[in-house]
Amino acid sequence: xxxxxxxxxxxxxxxxxxxxxxxxxxxxxxxxxxxxxxxxxxxxxxxxxxxxxxxxxxxxxxxxxxxxxxxxxxxxxxxxxxxxxxxxxxxxxxxxxxxxxxxxxxxxxxxxxx
Amino acid sequence: xxxxxxxxxxxxxxxxxxxxxxxxxxxxxxxxxxxxxxxxxxxxxxxxxxxxxxxxxxxxxxxxxxxxxxxxxxxxxxxxxxxxxxxxxxxxxxxxxxxxxxxxxxxxxxxxxxxxxxxxxxxxxxxxxxxxxx
Numbered sequence: 001x002x003x004x005x006x007x008x009x010x011x012x013x014x015x016x017x018x019x020x021x022x023x024x025x026x027x028x029x030x031x032x033x034x035x036x037x038x039x040x041x042x043x044x045x046x047x048x049x050x051x052x053x054x055x056x057x058x059x060x061x062x063x064x065x066x067x068x069x070x071x072x073x074x075x076x077x078x079x080x081x082x083x084x085x086x087x088x089x090x091x092x093x094x095x096x097x098x099x100x101x102x103x104x105x106x107x108x109x110x111x112x113x114x
Numbered sequence: 115x116x117x118x119x120x121x122x123x124x125x126x127x128x129x130x131x132x133x134x135x136x137x138x139x140x141x142x143x144x145x146x147x148x149x150x151x152x153x154x155x156x157x158x159x160x161x162x163x164x165x166x167x168x169x170x171x172x173x174x175x176x177x178x179x180x181x182x183x184x185x186x187x188x189x190x191x192x193x194x195x196x197x198x199x200x201x202x203x204x205x206x207x208x209x210x211x212x213x214x215x216x217x218x219x220x221x222x223x224x225x226x227x228x229x230x231x232x233x234x235x236x237x238x239x240x241x242x243x244x245x246x247x248x
């Protein structure tokens with residue numbers, strides 16, 4: 001049962017992340033990976049909020065491990081950072097720093113707002 | 115339809131992430147978040163390798179590439195769990211642990227992605243030179 005809950009959450013989380021990527025691609029021509037930055041920072045905020053709330057274990061599994069775990073991504077972020085190496089050191093540093101700093105601040109705020 | 119494929123592949127990626135987390139937890143009961151670090155490093159390597167080798171060979175349709183890369187690997191790795199684990203470590207007074215975790219995530223993550231990229235590129239060059247001979 002736990003596995004089903006995780007999978008259902010992840011099904012929607014991955015689709016939402018993909019959808020946001022498609023939307024950003026449609027409206028912006030920027031080489032900066034705004035879509036990944038957005039999902040990672042907003043997902044960190046929401047997960048911070050969720051873990052500090054007293055909710056049912058199944059909700060944490062579905063929304064936390066499943067939905068938000070899949071909504072955010074580490075592999076795409078790292079590959080995008082890698083793409084800037086040796087070509088654009090400013091964007092490399094900005095993207096790396098923005099994701100870690102804003103992601104951690106967002107998780108902190110979510111945690112304390114809950 | 116592409117959305118459904120991404121969702122289904124994402125569900126599988128999350129399932130593998132969850133199972134690895136439970137599996138590591140059974141062997142190691144400590145508080146350091148090794149499971150998340152492990153999936154993130156493995157996934158970063160795999161995405162680099164797939165993107166720079168397998169997806170360039172044109173053996174897979176764009177649908178499969180998106181489902182596998184964005185869906186499966188994208189959901190297999192996670193950023194939100196990493197950031198919340200770091201905050202929880204800080205909140206419980208384990209400042210050194212948090213600092214160590216963030217440092218490992220930054221440097222080993224970049225290294226994994228770079229290794230995948232390098233090995234993928236090398237493999238792709240061998241692949242294209244063999245295609246040229248035949």
